[in-house]
Amino acid sequence: MSTSLTSGAIAAGEKSPVFVSWIDFHGRSEGIARTLGIREWSDGGGTGPLPLRYLRLWTSTWKYLRSQKPSAVIVMQPPVVALLAVRAAVGKNVRICGDLHTGTFHDPKWKWSTNLVARLLGGSNLAIVTNESLAGKVRNQGAEALVLHDLIETYPDVDSLGAFEDPALTYLVRGSYALVPITYSYDEPLDELAAATHLATDISWVFTGRAPKDFVEACNPANTVFPGFVSRDEYLRLLGHANVLLAPTTEEETMQRAGYEAMCAGKALVTSDTDVLKDFFGESALTVSPEAERYASAVLEAAHRQAEFEKRITELRTDRVYEQSRALARLSEWIHGDD
Structure with missing residues (x-):
């Protein structure tokens, strides 16, 4: 507690x-x-x-x-x-x-x-x-x-967080990797994600959290990493060094915590092509249907165009923070009884 x-x-x-x-x-x-x-x-x-x-x-x-x-x-x-x-x-x-x-x-x-x-x-x-x-x-x-929406702020620069707690993760920064923070829940296309790791082999895939055994076994062992549950600082290191963030869902009305985090960190983002996500992220992210081939190609494209998408999502963050401030002001009025 x-x-x-x-x-x-x-x-x-x-x-x-x-x-x-x-x-x-x-x-x-x-x-x-x-x-x-x-x-x-x-x-x-x-x-x-x-x-x-x-x-x-x-x-x-x-x-x-x-x-x-x-x-x-x-x-x-x-x-x-x-x-x-x-x-x-x-x-x-x-x-x-x-x-x-x-x-x-x-x-x-x-x-x-x-x-x-x-x-x-x-x-x-x-x-x-x-x-x-x-x-x-x-x-x-x-x-x-x-x-x-989830709190949109600016995360600390990754250099200020120091080295990885787990030295085994250090090698990731020498190549390209996609960070996939998922919960292995009902609305995540696990079969498609596992298949995508076999299709996009020029990039590493990092899946956080407690991955089910069958999912681990279905992924490509040559380019997938499962760090498990990590501390907040370690997660920010993984996020800060990532070339692209993947926030997958199969549900139309689901906003993605990982998508918000990509905006906070100013990272290239791939997410699902639902109406709510396309409306929120617009051209600042690659939005694709939850299929292995689409995920694989979009992750590679986002990594290749990393600087471009980082610039887009950082610019959008300014607008979203303004919108958020108005909603937070309304909530503050409500919670303090100023109706």
């Missing part, structure tokens, strides 16, 4: 807003909380069967919120159980904002609860989503929705 105080330097016990996430760490939650100057409290629930972890999380959430008596709560969604736990802890007199990730609407494990989440966030509450299409779905259920 981690509890972080943001730049607001809120004293312990002071009645103030808080961002609750049932995960050990999530960059979106941390970034939004830090920018708003509120507490960010996260807990992954430890190990063991899911019901046991949820029981621990319900208990820890209850204890934390009852002790803090927050003036408002933002809670990451899914799971809907976290929203229910927050509501049980703070009662009906404290406003709740749900940060609705795309899985709330599309993940087979949680889409059954979409309407319930929207109803719980009705009245004086609020839902945050990442695009207008999802906002429309929330509003159709009678809840207020605010479109807010």
Whole structure:
């Protein structure tokens, strides 16, 4: 479990807003909380069967919120159980904002609860989503929705981060590589990604996270790297040295955390040709259908035109930061009760 105080330097016990996430760490939650100057409290629930972890999380959430008596709560969604736990802890007199990730609407494990989440966030509450299409779905259920993308900022220069923690990764900078930060989830075309590693052999492929055994075995062993879960600084090193970032999805309404990170780092980006991603990134990224041949050719093209795409996405970042500032101002007004 981690509890972080943001730049607001809120004293312990002071009645103030808080961002609750049932995960050990999530960059979106941390970034939004830090920018708003509120507490960010996260807990992954430890190990063991899911019901046991949820029981621990319900208990820890209850204890934390009852002790803090927050003036408002933002809670990451899914799971809907976290929203229910927050509501049980703070009662009906404290406003709740749900940060609705795309899985709330599309993940087979949680889409059954979409309407319930929207109803719980009705009245004086609020839902945050990442695009207008999802906002429309929330509003159709009678809840207020605010479109807010992941925090877009400028990442530190990779040279300031020093050498890789894992010396075995150092060789990557002597060639070209594509960084693919995925979660091996329902909306990621794993078969196509594995096949792409066999088609684009002039570049290395770096897949972060806990890769399933069958995926590892399906990839080309000659040019794929699996560093596993890495520290935040190590991830920024991998990102900073990468020639291209690949952010794949098969879901139409999914925004990509990796795509935001490419913008923050000013990196060449390949992502999926969905309407929401094409609308957000425009000509600053290569958007292709989730097919092995398309991924392979686009990664090679983006690496070849690396400087051009880095310039485009850095220029777009300026516009997106301005849009983001307006959404954050609206959220700040809501969370501090200035309606």
